[in-house]
Amino acid sequence: MRGFICALLAAFTLAGCAQYAEVKPRRASLVGPPGPEPLATAENHLKQALRIRAQPLAALGECVGTLDLAWRELGHDPKDMAAQRDYNFALSRVFEIIKQAKITDWSKPLTVHSTSGDYTLIAKPDPRPEWNPALYEFTPADQFDVVGKYVNQRTTRDGIGAPIVAVERKPNEKARETFAPSRLFYSITALARFEGRRCILSGEDPLAKETVAIDGHTFPLAADFTVPLAVMLQETDPKKTEIMRVLNPEKYADTASIERLQPYDPNKTIVLVIHGLMDSQATWTPMINTLRGDPEIRKRYQFWFYSYPSGYPYPFSAAILRHQLDALTKLYPKRGKMVIIGHSMGGCIARLLVTDSGDQLWRKMFVRPPEQVPLSPRSREYLMEELIFKSRPKAGRVIFISTPLRGADMARGWFGWLVSNIIRPAKIAREASGEMLRLSRLPTGLKPLRRANSVDTLSPESRFVKALNTLPLKPGVPYNTIIGDRGRGDSPNSSDGVVPYWSSHLEGAESELIVPADHSAHQNPEAIAEVLRILKMPATK
Numbered sequence: 001m002r003g004f005i006c007a008l009l010a011a012f013t014l015a016g017c018a019q020y021a022e023v024k025p026r027r028a029s030l031v032g033p034p035g036p037e038p039l040a041t042a043e044n045h046l047k048q049a050l051r052i053r054a055q056p057l058a059a060l061g062e063c064v065g066t067l068d069l070a071w072r073e074l075g076h077d078p079k080d081m082a083a084q085r086d087y088n089f090a091l092s093r094v095f096e097i098i099k100q101a102k103i104t105d106w107s108k109p110l111t112v113h114s115t116s117g118d119y120t121l122i123a124k125p126d127p128r129p130e131w132n133p134a135l136y137e138f139t140p141a142d143q144f145d146v147v148g149k150y151v152n153q154r155t156t157r158d159g160i161g162a163p164i165v166a167v168e169r170k171p172n173e174k175a176r177e178t179f180a181p182s183r184l185f186y187s188i189t190a191l192a193r194f195e196g197r198r199c200i201l202s203g204e205d206p207l208a209k210e211t212v213a214i215d216g217h218t219f220p221l222a223a224d225f226t227v228p229l230a231v232m233l234q235e236t237d238p239k240k241t242e243i244m245r246v247l248n249p250e251k252y253a254d255t256a257s258i259e260r261l262q263p264y265d266p267n268k269t270i271v272l273v274i275h276g277l278m279d280s281q282a283t284w285t286p287m288i289n290t291l292r293g294d295p296e297i298r299k300r301y302q303f304w305f306y307s308y309p310s311g312y313p314y315p316f317s318a319a320i321l322r323h324q325l326d327a328l329t330k331l332y333p334k335r336g337k338m339v340i341i342g343h344s345m346g347g348c349i350a351r352l353l354v355t356d357s358g359d360q361l362w363r364k365m366f367v368r369p370p371e372q373v374p375l376s377p378r379s380r381e382y383l384m385e386e387l388i389f390k391s392r393p394k395a396g397r398v399i400f401i402s403t404p405l406r407g408a409d410m411a412r413g414w415f416g417w418l419v420s421n422i423i424r425p426a427k428i429a430r431e432a433s434g435e436m437l438r439l440s441r442l443p444t445g446l447k448p449l450r451r452a453n454s455v456d457t458l459s460p461e462s463r464f465v466k467a468l469n470t471l472p473l474k475p476g477v478p479y480n481t482i483i484g485d486r487g488r489g490d491s492p493n494s495s496d497g498v499v500p501y502w503s504s505h506l507e508g509a510e511s512e513l514i515v516p517a518d519h520s521a522h523q524n525p526e527a528i529a530e531v532l533r534i535l536k537m538p539a540t541k
Contacts, residue, residue: 028142049063091162095190155292157223163189187223250425257306274341277345301535314348352468359388376431400479483501
């Protein structure tokens, strides 16, 4: 019966979900009217090069020849849009052919032949180990069309350079030491500079640079911020484990981690996003894709996420996150305060990062202090992690979106009962819950409810939820709320379909915005615009 229910629930959920992102290959073409002579002649050579793809080195030579001529034309007239188009297109084709020819030894110069003479291709050395080109496979972004549930717009920046999708060739076994993803999917912008017949290739970070100087002229740096996100979603396919991370969280314990989406920059504020129940980091794609389109956001912020098996009781997920944040502070002790954005249960986790519990939650649950409660050492340690905690000083602001701060009716209805009963609790959570139930028969005044999984801790009847809401948020940390009403305009009697207004509303919020959205309010354009507005406010000291 249990297996049947699990299969039924998983099939029902997956059937209603479109592909998060689908990347379709396409053949790039040079569009628009030809440039003036001699650029038009070079364009003909470039088109001829694309017809001889079976001879990659010959094709590469013609592309570099066109690139050289476009470079010189831009030096003469930086406003020549035909030259900029040809420069970007030819440079993209250089990387396309390098991939096709499987030229991976970037440490050695490569001589290529063209109708205008020989060129030497050289990769500019970069002292940062993470930027070693030999670690990546490069694909020009103009070779992709992207569609999908979470990719409904393409965020780009016009300018000079070839937007390239860089994908790490092999998983990085030491990634977690620096909070990097196991494989990096990133957007770089390739540039080519000429010193005589030497073509020097380099990669720039479009999230770190807005402009670039070429031959004494300043140009906007071209960028495609969407394609790398789409490729990452398609390659990693987080949807395939979302349900199982609810139903069997302990099996996916190693997926609980903070990860960054870009190289760490000490001068940018971290925005840490936390997903909710039955979800993954993929759910933030529409927001991050939109926000990265704003130059002020790119200048001030870097995006990180916390992903975790959402079948865990959320106080346990918060405890894991606190340990990871402590490790982050140890690695980067001078980092500034972060902005935390939590959706749904992710907002509940965020709430625990800005709360000092002391021993109040423990005493509300057990009456007696920890040392006087007859628990096994393992259960005592586990429950103390969940119930006795301090706020994290680097939490500078919290944005709660569709957050069931006082619980959700869903958790106590038939759906909540169904999911709660098919979740396989983590062994330690099950053991601690069993001991709590045993203690309820002792004369301690304690009458706990089961709290072995995430649905248990989302019920409005949860003793933990009721006790937590007697504690204030940490003074001095501003917070904002965004709440969906499904477009009905009936607040305060509204609901987003999962969480009612009375559960998401927070007195003392710096702002509260009701948006015409269902429970996925974090993907609503008005909600994203509100996050943009909040992030553009002066930084929290």
